[in-house]
Amino acid sequence: MTDLAIRLPTIRVARLSPRLAVRDIGGVTKRNLRRIVRTPQLVFMSIVQPTLILLLFRYVLSGAIHVPGIAYVDYIVPAIFLEAVLLGGMTTALALAQDLQAGMIDRFRSLPMARSAVLAGRTFADICRNALALAFVVMLGLLVGFRFHNSVLACLAGLGLVLLFGYAFTWVYAAVGLAVKDPQTAQMAAILPMFILFFASSALVPVATLPGWLQPFAANQPVTVTVNAVRALFEGGPVLHDLWQSVAWSVAIVVVFLVISLNLYRKATA
Amino acid sequence: MTAAIEVDEVSKRFGATVALDAVSFTVDVGTVLALLGPNGAGKTTLVRVLTTLLVPDSGHARVGGFDVQKDARTIRSMIGLAGQYATVDELLTGRENLELVGLLYHLDKELYRTRAQEALERMSLASAGDQQVKTYSGGMRRRLDLAASLIGQPPVLLLDEPTTGLDPRTRNDLWGFIEELVAEGTTVLLTTQYMEEAEHLADTIIVLDAGHIAASGTSDQLKDQLGGNVLEVRVTDRDDLDRAVSMIADLGSASPRTNPDLNQVLLPVTDGARVLIAAGRALDDEGIALDDLGIRRPSLDDVFLAITGHSASSSDTNPPSTGSTHD
Numbered sequence: 001m002t003d004l005a006i007r008l009p010t011i012r013v014a015r016l017s018p019r020l021a022v023r024d025i026g027g028v029t030k031r032n033l034r035r036i037v038r039t040p041q042l043v044f045m046s047i048v049q050p051t052l053i054l055l056l057f058r059y060v061l062s063g064a065i066h067v068p069g070i071a072y073v074d075y076i077v078p079a080i081f082l083e084a085v086l087l088g089g090m091t092t093a094l095a096l097a098q099d100l101q102a103g104m105i106d107r108f109r110s111l112p113m114a115r116s117a118v119l120a121g122r123t124f125a126d127i128c129r130n131a132l133a134l135a136f137v138v139m140l141g142l143l144v145g146f147r148f149h150n151s152v153l154a155c156l157a158g159l160g161l162v163l164l165f166g167y168a169f170t171w172v173y174a175a176v177g178l179a180v181k182d183p184q185t186a187q188m189a190a191i192l193p194m195f196i197l198f199f200a201s202s203a204l205v206p207v208a209t210l211p212g213w214l215q216p217f218a219a220n221q222p223v224t225v226t227v228n229a230v231r232a233l234f235e236g237g238p239v240l241h242d243l244w245q246s247v248a249w250s251v252a253i254v255v256v257f258l259v260i261s262l263n264l265y266r267k268a269t270a
Numbered sequence: 271m272t273a274a275i276e277v278d279e280v281s282k283r284f285g286a287t288v289a290l291d292a293v294s295f296t297v298d299v300g301t302v303l304a305l306l307g308p309n310g311a312g313k314t315t316l317v318r319v320l321t322t323l324l325v326p327d328s329g330h331a332r333v334g335g336f337d338v339q340k341d342a343r344t345i346r347s348m349i350g351l352a353g354q355y356a357t358v359d360e361l362l363t364g365r366e367n368l369e370l371v372g373l374l375y376h377l378d379k380e381l382y383r384t385r386a387q388e389a390l391e392r393m394s395l396a397s398a399g400d401q402q403v404k405t406y407s408g409g410m411r412r413r414l415d416l417a418a419s420l421i422g423q424p425p426v427l428l429l430d431e432p433t434t435g436l437d438p439r440t441r442n443d444l445w446g447f448i449e450e451l452v453a454e455g456t457t458v459l460l461t462t463q464y465m466e467e468a469e470h471l472a473d474t475i476i477v478l479d480a481g482h483i484a485a486s487g488t489s490d491q492l493k494d495q496l497g498g499n500v501l502e503v504r505v506t507d508r509d510d511l512d513r514a515v516s517m518i519a520d521l522g523s524a525s526p527r528t529n530p531d532l533n534q535v536l537l538p539v540t541d542g543a544r545v546l547i548a549a550g551r552a553l554d555d556e557g558i559a560l561d562d563l564g565i566r567r568p569s570l571d572d573v574f575l576a577i578t579g580h581s582a583s584s585s586d587t588n589p590p591s592t593g594s595t596h597d
Binding site (some may be wrong): 014015016020023024027028030031034037038039102103104106107108109110111112113117 | 322323324343344346347349351357360361366370371373374375376402418452463512
């Protein structure tokens with residue numbers, strides 16, 4: 001008791017240095033990576049749907065869709081890459097909602113750790129999971145006849161752009177997961193905007209073939225500019241305009257949803 | 271003596287529900303305070319305020335002299351929290367859970383590794399330390415949860431219903447651990463629905479009812495508030511209950527309470543032996559068959575009932591696995 005009477009008044013004011021914040025993020029990322037490695041079935045589940053869509057468009061619908069100047073397999077496969085990382089990001093919402101319900105978020109919030117570490121650690125781990133899913137879908141794409149036609153550097157830049165876009169959306173999903181709090185609802189809430197963005201874009205068919213009223217939206221939304229940039233990087237041709245727009249979208253999405261997510265996290269209760 | 275925890279006029283409402291109504295108390299360094307009350311009394315809300323998880327609508331709370339709102343990070347570095355919903359990661363091993371918490375307490379790697387090993391040994395989890403938590407029993411999870419809250423060696427420990435839903439043996443083990451920590455100088459605030467837990471562990475008990483403090487003191491002080499002893503009558507036939515009440519009501523120092531489920535009448539009395547004989551004679555003359563008749567010291571249950579007008583344990587039916595219920 002005397003020991004404590006001495007200990008209590010000497011408690012120092014705890015401060016957070018950038019070094020400690022980085023260490024916190026590393027700790028949480030490692031925890032999430034361990035969870036991903038120990039539930040490999042979830043990674044495979046997340047690529048079932050892109051695989052089905054790929055097979056559907058590659059073998060069932062490709063005969064009916066004609067895109068001038070490009071083989072349809074080379075048109076559709078980059079879009080499937082994008083879909084894989086967008087769908088993969090949904091597990092961000094799911095995982096955060098699960099952590100909320102299980103009380104892990106309460107545990108984290110009662111610790112002197114960096115506030116941003118739970119969310120940053122989540123999204124960093126999800127990049128790794130997305131990279132794994134993307135590697136699988138790239139192999140699948142090569143199997144069904146997709147080919148890279150540009151320099152190695154440009155093709156790697158294209159894959160990097162896919163991952164960056166996927167990363168930006170994990171922040172959207174983080175906000176969704178924290179807002180709806182329930183894992184089942186989180187999944188449903190996350191899938192709707194994703195499908196709207198994916199289908200009303202140049203992912204599956206050229207924008208010019210969409211209904212007139214839909215075209216202004218479809219031509220200027222982030223999935224369209226990103227998939228256009230990725231295709232240009234794989235195929236060759238003018239890319240700068242779409243590329244900078246895609247990067248700008250990704251950065252803007254991260255900034256906006258990072259602020260929203262951090263706010264939600266601060267008040268989060270199951 | 272220094273106050274480890276000070277709660278000053280803290281109020282919190284959720285919509286129309288008042289969870290805490292201007293609650294004030296202090297906990298001295300190195301002592302144990304039990305917040306006793308049924309579900310919905312405001313216990314968890316208070317713990318969430320003290321652990322910086324919830325901002326009160328009004329009032330102030332300080333831990334170790336630091337304000338929970340202004341100095342949240344400092345408070346987080348000096349408290350340990352263990353909850354009724356064992357907050358450990360199922361997919362990590364016991365050791366990985368403890369090391370993660372140690373890292374997030376900003377301990378050096380060497381130190382948190384040593385402490386994780388020590389905590390595993392102390393909580394009898396050493397042999398299961400490298401298994402995933404999903405293989406653990408309920409009691410093991412609770413011990414791991416407590417171990418996690420100790421990694422930072424916090425001088426103040428907040429335990430939210432630490433033994434709810436545990437079997438008696440596991441509960442006794444946990445009580446033993448908590449007593450050891452207190453002997454080492456840790457200040458403990460715990461919430462409980464169990465009278466015997468408050469009686470066993472706490473120096474001071476606060477009876478919380480619907481967001482306000484109904485009574486406080488040591489368990490003896492609370493019992494003395496009731497005055498004397500309790501006459502307990504259990505009739506064989508429930509139809510005789512009302513008749514029995516009317517026969518003995520005048521003998522007591524306060525009005526009797528009935529517990530129809532148990533065919534039971536409880537009567538606070540001051541002159542136990544005389545009342546016991548008188549009651550026995552009166553009930554026998556009336557021809558009322560009895561299962562039990564006796565004098566006993568009031569339990570904290572009696573005290574709670576006398577103070578709040580309802581039983582503490584009647585609402586104690588929620589299994590700990592219901593997840594998101596918060597009182």
